[in-house]
Structure formats: C-alpha cells, structure tokens
Amino acid sequence: MLLLMFTVVSLVLGAQISPTSADSRAEQQVRQASDEEVQAFLHNDAKTMARLWSEDLVVTNPLNKFVTKQQVLGMVQSGFLVITSYGRRIEYAHVYGDTVILAGSETVVWGGKMPNAGKTEQLRFTAIWMKQQGRFQEIARHANIVPQT
Numbered sequence: 001m002l003l004l005m006f007t008v009v010s011l012v013l014g015a016q017i018s019p020t021s022a023d024s025r026a027e028q029q030v031r032q033a034s035d036e037e038v039q040a041f042l043h044n045d046a047k048t049m050a051r052l053w054s055e056d057l058v059v060t061n062p063l064n065k066f067v068t069k070q071q072v073l074g075m076v077q078s079g080f081l082v083i084t085s086y087g088r089r090i091e092y093a094h095v096y097g098d099t100v101i102l103a104g105s106e107t108v109v110w111g112g113k114m115p116n117a118g119k120t121e122q123l124r125f126t127a128i129w130m131k132q133q134g135r136f137q138e139i140a141r142h143a144n145i146v147p148q149t
Helices: 002-017 021-042 046-052 069-078
Strands: 053-060 066-068 081-096 099-112 120-132 135-145
Touching: 021 046, 021 081, 021 099, 021 120, 021 135, 046 053, 046 069, 053 069, 066 069, 069 081
Parallel strands: 053 135
Antiparallel strands: 053 066, 081 099, 099 120, 120 135
C-alpha cells in the first residue's frame, strides 16, 4: 500500500514538475515573440508590434500610465516612444495551457520625446501572452522603473 501511495505521489509531482512537449513549444514560441518585440522597439517597427500584440493589449508602462495597444502604437509612430538600446532578461516563464507568463528585468536607454530620453534605466516586467487565432499574442504587460539605490 505504501509503495502504491509513493508511486501515485511521484506521478502527480512528476507531472507538475516536468513540462509537456506542448508546454515547451509554447514557451519557446513566446520567448521568440518576446525577442521579436525587443527588435521591433529597437527598429521602431509598429507593424511587427501590432502583429505581436492582441487587440485587447493593456499596459501599465514605466511612466505609471495605463495604456492600450492603439495608444502605445501611436506613441511609437509619433516618435514619442523610442528605445535606443534594449536588453531583456527573462527570469521566469510558466505555461498555463494557452497562456504563458514571462517576468524578468530589462535595461533600456530611452530616446525620442520620452521624459527620460538619454537615460539608461533598469525595469522589472511581467508579460502575459495568450494563444489567439492560432498564435501567441501579448495581452497584458506591466513594467516599472527600478529605483536606484
């Protein structure tokens, strides 16, 4: 009986610890999309951003403003939101079926008409990606500037 209970517990825990191949593929796809997003910002590529982001995207941005996809795209197209250097480090990724959560740190150098243009800042971010219409799109993001100590 004890052996049976140990086997059942091991199987349950193993299922929770070992990602499925579908989970691994989902995480890989989202990591690739996240890399594309960084490149899109570096190249002011609003078309790629629009493809990567859900129509329902909402963002709490580093300026502590709550904005929509269209507002962010407008800031990029107007030249207000420019990032001249962008490094993203994903420190956490977890797959929940058709939803993937990424979290980590970013180093950005702002450009354009941003209030912090020319400054390098460290950010913390959380991004939520969901499979929609057969592909992963970012549906929500929060990023904040890490205060310097």
